[in-house]
Amino acid sequence: MRVPYLLTGAALALTSAWAVAQDAPESLLPKIFQDTPSSTPTPSAPRPTPTRPAATASPSASSEGAKSVSNPVVQQIPDGSADASNQAAEDTGTNGALKRVPSLEELAKMTPDDFEALFGSQVVFDMPPQARRSMAKAGLLDQSEGGLAADSLAGQNARLIDLALSGNKGALVSRWGHILLRRALLSRLQAPEGMTPQHFLALRVGLLLRMGETDAARALLQDMDIADYTPAVGNVALAVYEKTADFTGLCPIMATQGDLRDDAHWDAAKTICEAFRGNSRAALSALDRETSRGTLPKIDLLLAQKYAGAAGKTRRAVTIEWDNVDSLTPWRYGLAIGVGLEPPERLMTAAGPQYSYVTALAPMVGLERRAAAADRAGAAGILSNAAMVDLYSQIYSDGDVIGTWQDNAETLRDAYTLTDSDARLAAMQSLWNGASNASARYARQVLTAAAAARMSASEDLADESGPLITSMLSAGFDANAMRWASVVPSGSESWGLLSLAAPGRTSPVDTGALDSFIDADESADKRKSTFLVAGLAGLERLTPGDIERYSNDMSLNFGGSTRWTNAIDSAARRGDRASVVLLAGFGMQGTNWHRMTPRYLYHIVSTLRQVGLEAEARMIAAEAVARA
Structure with missing residues (x-):
C-alpha cells in the first residue's frame, strides 16, 4: 500500500528551505564553519554513522492503534569504509546518473508511484507482538459475560x-x-x-x-x-x-x-x-x-x-x-x-426493512425518522426496551419535535408515571393500537415492557392481561408476568403464555385447560394452538402420551425428520450449544411467524432446553403464541 501523504513532510521541508533562502540569502553559519576555497582538502577524523530516525505513526493508522508508517530512509554519509562504494551505487539510477531532490514543481506533478520510487515509502506493520490481538478468539463476549465457550465450535464440521x-x-x-x-x-x-x-x-x-x-x-x-x-x-x-x-x-x-x-x-x-x-x-x-x-x-x-x-x-x-x-x-x-x-x-x-434497521441505529438521522424505523427494529430484536425508551425520552425533551411522535412520547411517559393503573393501561393501549401493523404493534409492546411490568396483578384487569403479559415477556420480565398466574382465566391466551413462560416448571399442564384454549382459538388455522402445543412439548410440559395424541389430532408431525431436524437434534445430544444456536437461527428464517412450522418450533425449543438454554426456549415459545 502506498502512502503519498507521507511526502507531505518532505514537501514541507523543501518549502521551508526555499522560504529561508528567500528571506535570508546569507548563510546563518558562523564564518569558521563556512566552506573556504582550498586546493588541498583537509583530512577529517572518522565520523560516527548517523542513526536512522524512529518511524512515526501515520495519523490514519494510529486511530486503530495497530499500524504505523516509516519515514523515508535518511541516507547515510559515506565514510570511506568498504561499504562506501555500495552506498554510492545506491545513490545512482539505472543509467548511472546521480539521483537528485526534485523541485517543488516536479513534486506537485508526481503520482503516488513516483513518490514510492523516489523515497521508497512503504507501509509497514510495526505493532510489537505482545500488543497484537489473537485471531484465535475474535469476539466481544467472553463466556463469563454471557457468551458461548471459546472452544464451542473448534471441533465441529x-x-x-x-x-x-x-x-x-x-x-x-x-x-x-x-x-x-x-x-x-x-x-x-x-x-x-x-x-x-x-x-x-x-x-x-x-x-x-x-x-x-x-x-x-x-x-x-x-x-x-x-x-x-x-x-x-x-x-x-x-x-x-x-x-x-x-x-x-x-x-x-x-x-x-x-x-x-x-x-x-x-x-x-x-x-x-x-x-x-x-x-x-x-x-x-x-x-x-x-x-x-x-x-x-x-x-x-x-x-x-x-x-x-x-x-x-x-x-x-x-x-x-x-x-x-x-x-x-x-x-x-x-x-x-x-x-x-x-x-x-x-x-x-x-x-425493505434493512434500511429501517440502519436508520434506527444511525445517530446522524433525525429523531422522528429513527422513531418510525424503531417500530421495525424493535420487533426484530435490534433495539431493546431500554434503547427504545431512551429514544422516546430524547423526543420528549426535544422541543423541535412536534406532532405524532411528541404525542407518543408524552403517552409513553404517562404509561410509566401516572398513579392510576387504569390510566396507565389506557396509555399503553393507545400506543399499541396506534401501530400501523402487527409487527409495529409488537414493537410498541417492547417499548412498554417495563411499564407493563409495573402493573399490579388484578382480577379487574384479568381480561386485559394478554397484551400486558405479551409486553412483559417481549423484554424478558417473566417473573413480573408470573404474578398474574393466579388471576388469569384458565385456558385463556394469558394462561397459555404463562404456561410457556413459567421458569423451572416440571409438572405437565392441565390438558383440560389446553383443550379450552384450542376450542377458543380464533387464529388462522389455529396457529396459536399449534404453537402452544409445540412449545409445551418442547419444554416437556406435556406427557409423552399427550404429545403423541395432540401431534396426531392436529397433524403436527413432531416425529417427522429432515436434514435440518437431524442436524439440530444430533447437536443437542452431543451437548453442542453453539451448533444448536446456529442451526436454530437457520431454522427460524422468515419475515413473520407464518413462515414457521409447529414441527420446527418443537425442535428449536426442545434442543435449546437440552443444551441449557431453557430461558431462551421459553421466551421463543411464548413469543410464537403471542405473535401467531
Missing part, C-alpha cells in the same frame, strides 16, 4: 458451520431468536478446524449485517487487527462502513491494506480517504474523472463527491437529484445519511 452462517439470510421470525443468535455471533469463539479465523470472522460479520446489526458487526470486525485482514475480511469491511455511514472509518484499512479489493466502489472509498487525509482537491478531481469514465452510476459518484468534500477541506456544491434513481443500495444510503440527505420516500418504501 467446518462445512456445516459455513452453511449455517452463509446460508442464513438474516431475517428471523423471532425477536428472541435474533437476540440469541446475535449473542452467539459476538462470542469469543475459535474457528472450526479446517476454517481460517479470517473466514470465520467474515462469515459472522456478514450474517450480523444481514440481520441489521450494523453496530455489532463493526465492533466484531474491529476486534481483529487490520494487519490480519484478508480479501474475505475486506469484502465485509466495505459493507460494514457503508451501513454505518462511516466511510472515513475505512481509512486505516486503506492506508495499510488498500489492495484487499480491486473494484470501483473500493477505489471510490479509497479516494474519499485521500480527501480525509487533506488531499481533497486531488480526490475530487479523481472522482470527476471516474464520472466521465462511467465506472460507477452517476448517483454513486456524486454522493461520493459530496462526502469527500465534507470529509476534506475543499468545498464544492454538489447537487443530488434522485429522479432517475430507481433503487437504494447500502453505498447510496450510507453516503446520503452521512452528509445529511434523506432519500425520497418512494425509494425507502421499496428498499
Whole structure:
C-alpha cells in the first residue's frame, strides 16, 4: 500500500528551505564553519554513522492503534569504509546518473508511484507482538459475560458451520431468536478446524449485517487487527462502513491494506480517504474523472463527491437529484445519511426493512425518522426496551419535535408515571393500537415492557392481561408476568403464555385447560394452538402420551425428520450449544411467524432446553403464541 501523504513532510521541508533562502540569502553559519576555497582538502577524523530516525505513526493508522508508517530512509554519509562504494551505487539510477531532490514543481506533478520510487515509502506493520490481538478468539463476549465457550465450535464440521452462517439470510421470525443468535455471533469463539479465523470472522460479520446489526458487526470486525485482514475480511469491511455511514472509518484499512479489493466502489472509498487525509482537491478531481469514465452510476459518484468534500477541506456544491434513481443500495444510503440527505420516500418504501434497521441505529438521522424505523427494529430484536425508551425520552425533551411522535412520547411517559393503573393501561393501549401493523404493534409492546411490568396483578384487569403479559415477556420480565398466574382465566391466551413462560416448571399442564384454549382459538388455522402445543412439548410440559395424541389430532408431525431436524437434534445430544444456536437461527428464517412450522418450533425449543438454554426456549415459545 502506498502512502503519498507521507511526502507531505518532505514537501514541507523543501518549502521551508526555499522560504529561508528567500528571506535570508546569507548563510546563518558562523564564518569558521563556512566552506573556504582550498586546493588541498583537509583530512577529517572518522565520523560516527548517523542513526536512522524512529518511524512515526501515520495519523490514519494510529486511530486503530495497530499500524504505523516509516519515514523515508535518511541516507547515510559515506565514510570511506568498504561499504562506501555500495552506498554510492545506491545513490545512482539505472543509467548511472546521480539521483537528485526534485523541485517543488516536479513534486506537485508526481503520482503516488513516483513518490514510492523516489523515497521508497512503504507501509509497514510495526505493532510489537505482545500488543497484537489473537485471531484465535475474535469476539466481544467472553463466556463469563454471557457468551458461548471459546472452544464451542473448534471441533465441529467446518462445512456445516459455513452453511449455517452463509446460508442464513438474516431475517428471523423471532425477536428472541435474533437476540440469541446475535449473542452467539459476538462470542469469543475459535474457528472450526479446517476454517481460517479470517473466514470465520467474515462469515459472522456478514450474517450480523444481514440481520441489521450494523453496530455489532463493526465492533466484531474491529476486534481483529487490520494487519490480519484478508480479501474475505475486506469484502465485509466495505459493507460494514457503508451501513454505518462511516466511510472515513475505512481509512486505516486503506492506508495499510488498500489492495484487499480491486473494484470501483473500493477505489471510490479509497479516494474519499485521500480527501480525509487533506488531499481533497486531488480526490475530487479523481472522482470527476471516474464520472466521465462511467465506472460507477452517476448517483454513486456524486454522493461520493459530496462526502469527500465534507470529509476534506475543499468545498464544492454538489447537487443530488434522485429522479432517475430507481433503487437504494447500502453505498447510496450510507453516503446520503452521512452528509445529511434523506432519500425520497418512494425509494425507502421499496428498499425493505434493512434500511429501517440502519436508520434506527444511525445517530446522524433525525429523531422522528429513527422513531418510525424503531417500530421495525424493535420487533426484530435490534433495539431493546431500554434503547427504545431512551429514544422516546430524547423526543420528549426535544422541543423541535412536534406532532405524532411528541404525542407518543408524552403517552409513553404517562404509561410509566401516572398513579392510576387504569390510566396507565389506557396509555399503553393507545400506543399499541396506534401501530400501523402487527409487527409495529409488537414493537410498541417492547417499548412498554417495563411499564407493563409495573402493573399490579388484578382480577379487574384479568381480561386485559394478554397484551400486558405479551409486553412483559417481549423484554424478558417473566417473573413480573408470573404474578398474574393466579388471576388469569384458565385456558385463556394469558394462561397459555404463562404456561410457556413459567421458569423451572416440571409438572405437565392441565390438558383440560389446553383443550379450552384450542376450542377458543380464533387464529388462522389455529396457529396459536399449534404453537402452544409445540412449545409445551418442547419444554416437556406435556406427557409423552399427550404429545403423541395432540401431534396426531392436529397433524403436527413432531416425529417427522429432515436434514435440518437431524442436524439440530444430533447437536443437542452431543451437548453442542453453539451448533444448536446456529442451526436454530437457520431454522427460524422468515419475515413473520407464518413462515414457521409447529414441527420446527418443537425442535428449536426442545434442543435449546437440552443444551441449557431453557430461558431462551421459553421466551421463543411464548413469543410464537403471542405473535401467531
